[in-house]
Amino acid sequence: MGSSVTGKLAGCETRMMMAKTHTVIRDARILTMVDGDREFRGDVLIADGSIASVGQCSVPDGAEVIEAKGGILLPGFVDTHRHVWQTQLRTAAGDWSLYDYLVHMRMTYSSFYNPDDVYLGNYVGALEALNAGVTTMVDHCHILNSPEHSDEAIRGLRDSGTRGVFCYGLFANPTSHSPFIIDPDMAWRYADARRLRAGTLSSSDGRILLGLAPNEPESTPFATSAIDVSFAREIDAHVVSCHVAMGAYDQGRQFVRQLHEAGLLDQRFLFVHGASLTDAELGMIADAGAGISSTPETEMQMGMGYPVAMRARAAGVNVSLGVDIVSNYSGDLFTQMRMMLQSARAQAHALLEARREAPRAVGATTQEVLRMATLGGAEAINLSDRIGTVEKGKKADLILIRTDTIGMVPATDAVAATVYNAKAEDVEMVMVDGRVVKRDGVLVDVDWPSIARRLQTSAHRIISSARAVDPAIAKGVVDGFFAAPH
Numbered sequence: 001m002g003s004s005v006t007g008k009l010a011g012c013e014t015r016m017m018m019a020k021t022h023t024v025i026r027d028a029r030i031l032t033m034v035d036g037d038r039e040f041r042g043d044v045l046i047a048d049g050s051i052a053s054v055g056q057c058s059v060p061d062g063a064e065v066i067e068a069k070g071g072i073l074l075p076g077f078v079d080t081h082r083h084v085w086q087t088q089l090r091t092a093a094g095d096w097s098l099y100d101y102l103v104h105m106r107m108t109y110s111s112f113y114n115p116d117d118v119y120l121g122n123y124v125g126a127l128e129a130l131n132a133g134v135t136t137m138v139d140h141c142h143i144l145n146s147p148e149h150s151d152e153a154i155r156g157l158r159d160s161g162t163r164g165v166f167c168y169g170l171f172a173n174p175t176s177h178s179p180f181i182i183d184p185d186m187a188w189r190y191a192d193a194r195r196l197r198a199g200t201l202s203s204s205d206g207r208i209l210l211g212l213a214p215n216e217p218e219s220t221p222f223a224t225s226a227i228d229v230s231f232a233r234e235i236d237a238h239v240v241s242c243h244v245a246m247g248a249y250d251q252g253r254q255f256v257r258q259l260h261e262a263g264l265l266d267q268r269f270l271f272v273h274g275a276s277l278t279d280a281e282l283g284m285i286a287d288a289g290a291g292i293s294s295t296p297e298t299e300m301q302m303g304m305g306y307p308v309a310m311r312a313r314a315a316g317v318n319v320s321l322g323v324d325i326v327s328n329y330s331g332d333l334f335t336q337m338r339m340m341l342q343s344a345r346a347q348a349h350a351l352l353e354a355r356r357e358a359p360r361a362v363g364a365t366t367q368e369v370l371r372m373a374t375l376g377g378a379e380a381i382n383l384s385d386r387i388g389t390v391e392k393g394k395k396a397d398l399i400l401i402r403t404d405t406i407g408m409v410p411a412t413d414a415v416a417a418t419v420y421n422a423k424a425e426d427v428e429m430v431m432v433d434g435r436v437v438k439r440d441g442v443l444v445d446v447d448w449p450s451i452a453r454r455l456q457t458s459a460h461r462i463i464s465s466a467r468a469v470d471p472a473i474a475k476g477v478v479d480g481f482f483a484a485p486h
């Protein structure tokens with residue numbers, strides 16, 4: 001039951017029926033991330049999970065008020081590539097090459113995850129992301145060793161409160177190391193993804209959507225990839241997430257060109273990495289309305305070439321950022337924005353230096369990378385009609401960054417402060433679908449001491465099990481991948 005309320009101030013002319021679901025975030029420095037908008041000071045009214053008004057809003061009777069006190073309010077970050085299951089293996093990959101990662105993470109650790117481990121990895125990984133202001137993530141989930149694994153992966157995402165796309169990974173992990181066995185049967189995996197589409201992920205408008213991660217296209221015959229892609233269409237996968245064109249590891253397959261020529265390239269594709277995509281392929285991606293996820297930290301550590309983001313953006317592609325392997329990096333996008341920005345500048349400067357010219361300008365800007373981490377992410381995964389900006393009608397996925405901490409004052413430029421100075425600890429409030437999941441700098445309804453203990457136990461069991469495995473056979477399998485002709 002409610003009463004009628006009228007907001008009368010500029011930008012907030014609205015007449016509504018009151019309900020308990022109204023929230024006003026008051027007196028914020030707002031970055032809408034709408035192209036062309038500049039920072040302004042104002043309020044945001046949220047009703048029933050969506051943004052009802054942006055401007056100077058009166059407070060409806062009974063509404064919750066969140067005092068921003070001049071903090072920076074912007075859309076939640078969108079991470080378009082993460083293997084969330086690896087959360088309890090943090091620090092494992094700190095000094096790994098891609099070769100080490102494939103041998104140890106993909107061919108060894110992955111075998112020892114039980115469904116409960118997957119739940120914990122996804123639950124805590126999504127909490128870590130929310131704590132840092134990431135409100136939407138694409139989970140490229142290649143730990144699905146059974147239907148129970150997929151159920152628990154989804155439950156972990158759901159319980160955290162995040163928005164996301166769960167990309168069902170078709171990749172087969174080893175089931176035994178002595179002897180070394182990989183179960184090649186795709187039939188149960190297709191059946192499992194169909195089961196999810198018919199059941200728990202049947203909605204195309206829910207908080208967690210179903211996507212697909214086909215078998216690795218860079219080491220799979222195209223005919224097989226085409227079957228996976230057809231399957232993605234059958235289940236109407238929201239996103240098709242593919243690792244492609246990884247610089248020095250590129251074997252010349254030109255997967256994007258092959259998709260284009262087969263008539264299979266469409267906007268649901270999200271191409272991850274992509275440093276060695278040709279200009280022609282970037283044009284094909286742009287024309288199809290598909291997206292790219294650039295993961296600068298992985299790409300620079302593992303020799304996958306300079307991040308493709310700026311080149312792709314110039315080609316008109318929907319470009320976004322991803323964290324990728326949380327067995328190595330922190331799960332925030334602040335770090336990835338900085339990595340992206342400075343790698344792009346370093347690359348541009350190196351071209352000048354080769355001609356003995358000093359740069360007079362830096363090229364890539366803070367605004368460009370902040371866009372990649374917000375609206376760009378929403379565009380890359382076909383969700384910009386719902387999220388990615390602070391605009392009337394969008395879902396209320398919002399974050400508030402305080403500006404009064406020792407690392408933020410005076411935050412004169414809100415964009416630069418967000419990109420360069422902010423940390424997860426500065427994220428004061430996080431809201432997904434209008435529901436506050438972090439308040440006053442603390443995650444809501446999370447029994448962290450208990451969860452931390454469970455995560456520790458899970459990590460210990462997986463690491464000790466993997467330690468007992470002789471990596472020689474896994475190395476042989478990965479050597480085969482590296483030995484393929486370029």
Ligand SMILES: [Zn+2]
Nearest residue numbers: 140243272324
């Ligand atoms: Zn990846």
